[in-house]
Amino acid sequence: MSHSWALALCWFLPGLAVGSFLNVVIHRLPRMLTLDIAAQPYNLARPGSHCPHCQTPLTLWHNVPLLSFLWLRGRCASCHAPISWRYPLVEAGNALIWMACGMLLPMSQPTSLAAALAWAFGGSLLLTLAVIDWETTLLPDSLTQPLLWLGLGVAEMGWSGLSVSSALWGAMVGYSSFALIAFVFERVTGQEGLGAGDFKLLAALGAWLGPLPLIPLVFLAASAGAGVGLVLRARGQLREGRYVPFGPFLALAAMLLVACGPSEVLHWIGLA
Ligand SMILES: [Zn+2]
Known part of the structure; x- marks a missing residue:
């Protein structure tokens, strides 16, 4: 039992981290494709993550998937604008997908x-x-x-x-x-x-x-x-x-x- 919990966490946690990056892609990729942003660099890495409402840059702690959303009760730490539910949902959804792939696939076929x-x-x-x-x-x-x-x-x-x-x-x-x-x-x-x-x-x-x-x-x-x-x-x-x-x-x-x-x-x- 404890072994399968450890295995689940080994897939869930990287899944959360990747889910956090997917949120960046989901927010930025359509803007990179449709907006003409010649003035300043705009890609998946730049500018750094910030609140879209008050532009305050996020600290490392605010980037922790799921936990920061719960800790901040879904609001920006400086301007208290609500943070979209999409962020924790994508993180949790991706973590569940990773856990399913890591734990279920090996049982159904040699892999x-x-x-x-x-x-x-x-x-x-x-x-x-x-x-x-x-x-x-x-x-x-x-x-x-x-x-x-x-x-x-x-x-x-x-x-x-x-x-x-x-x-x-x-x-x-x-x-x-x-x-x-x-x-x-x-x-x-x-x-x-x-x-x-x-x-x-x-x-x-x-x-x-x-x-x-x-x-x-x-x-x-x-x-x-x-x-x-x-x-x-x-x-x-x-x-x-x-x-x-x-x-x-x-x-x-x-x-x-x-x-x-x-x-x-x-x-x-x-x-x-
Ligand atoms: Zn803000």
């Missing part, structure tokens, strides 16, 4: 530390994409492409139980099916339904899961997305001209599929 780390980083990329898409409706290439290459690499190493050719098929089927749907949808309705970012995200997920699991994945994501969209519309929380981004639902559905085991899910629905 190694490197394999668990590769899955953990894949989960972190997916979490980052989901939150950025939810907040900005962007799915940056600089995140979907590493997710795709990591998925192909994981297949090449035999860590996903997929052959490299299934991973490649998954990526091609993922991209082209969404590209086709988007083309038809645009022809029929004159509106853009899916963006190129969605094609690339589904390509990356296809590289991790293979082609067939994309069927329950898209079905699950579309149902959840439509449900949430209807609720938001009914409550008047859907801003004018804004649509519900699809990426977060694809990411959640992919995580659920991995947690249940893609081959088990295909078996349940009679596809394998």
